[in-house]
Amino acid sequence: MxxxxxxxxxxxxxxxxxxxxxxxxxxxxxATDAEVASLGKTLTPIGAEVAKNADSSIPAWAGGMTQVPAGWKPGKLDPFKDDKPLFSIDASNVDKYADKLSAGQVALIKTYKGYRMDVYPSRRSCPVPDFVAAQTKKNATTAKLGADGWQLEAVQGAGIPFPFPKSGAEAMWNYKLRYTGQGRRAQISALMPDKDGSYVENKQWAYELYPFNDPKVTGPADVGGVESKLLYDVLSPASRAGEGYLIHAYIDKPQDAWIYFPGQRRVRRSPTFAYDNPIAGFDNLYFVDQINMFTGAIDRYDYKLVGKKEMFVPYNTYKLIDKSNKFKDMLGPDYVNRDFIRYEPHRVWVVEATVKGDKRHSFAKRVFHFDEDSWALLQVDMYDAKGNLWRVQEGSLWAAPDVGACITYETQMYDLVARRYVTDNWTAEGEVIDLTAAKEGRVNAATFSPDEMRRRGER
Structure with missing residues (x-):
């Protein structure tokens, strides 16, 4: 039988x-010929829907912010300063809007007294440079994932690899190779508030290079297969001043990392500075691969493309980067002052990442939310091995017409178990981010070598 x-x-x-x-x-x-033909017509040049949504709360895309306003500098001008909130979401009405919120957003509202989200009119401000549009069409017909399901192959240069994503891993690569300019530098502060209103400030010089965003690049061979390079020179607190951290991320292998310790006056390769390795100075609240919302290889997870949904996300967050702000006014004991975060309705791609059976990570599951107009990562919900929501990370987004891109830099991360939070990539008080540092030669490939890190540390 x-x-x-x-x-x-x-x-x-x-x-x-x-x-x-x-x-x-x-x-x-x-991508099919019909799909490619839709780019720049019914779809934006990188694959977002051009049309408004059914109730017009999300307008049609009209090209984004392409003209540089008079007096523009990041943190010095808010193009939408006259906008007023349409409504606020708080504990009294969160269930009414839950279908347009992530699980993490709902948890923050229900966990912390007074936490709210002010929702403003939707402004589809993200532009797409012509060369990015042209390259995206080329990538659409050639880019593919390797046999291992995560390495990127046959991508040709600046542009979205998969404007018609068919898998979660493809969506992840769209995020990692989105156009944000060729590189930047800034004096940044990572802040850890305490319940008494004080905060610990980790101040650093941060340098970032994105080789694929150079219009002259025609493929991985031109840049040695490098996806990005990050360098951090620690300025404070005094106990860590002089430390240096260097990360090289690749399209076809796990990242390389080096650390400089001033007491030893030497650079050490650090293969463990990756994934869920805690970053020094953050009380185990912040992992390496949470830098910039997500950094490093995507090889430890299986990625499911859940689909697209309408959601309230941080957008056009010019209030957050306003250089007239003082940290003491921006930081509350439990969360960032809600007056400084602007939310808007937008369409987002949702990707659910689950740790592979033969891999390990402290976050057993992550749920990513990507803006369709820019592929920026704006919200991440992170779960422990028991399926409990553990951490919630929130990005920011603001259009920078001088580089023709939407910038995602400032992040906030809330630990629902420890009941503490960390902010990162907030430009230091009085400082302005330099978005054209790489294009104009103030940052180049030589900046991101171990030898250069050693030289800088010994000055």
């Missing part, structure tokens, strides 16, 4: 296997 049943199942199992294989091939297939 058992043998007969087994034989009867074989055709069905074979059919299922063939169907799964076919589905896999479809998911990994290059």
């Amino acid at each position: 058992t043998k007969t049943t087994s034989k009867s199942l074989r055709p069905a199992l074979l059919g299922m296997a063939i169907a799964a294989l076919f589905a896999s091939k479809v998911a990994l297939a290059a």
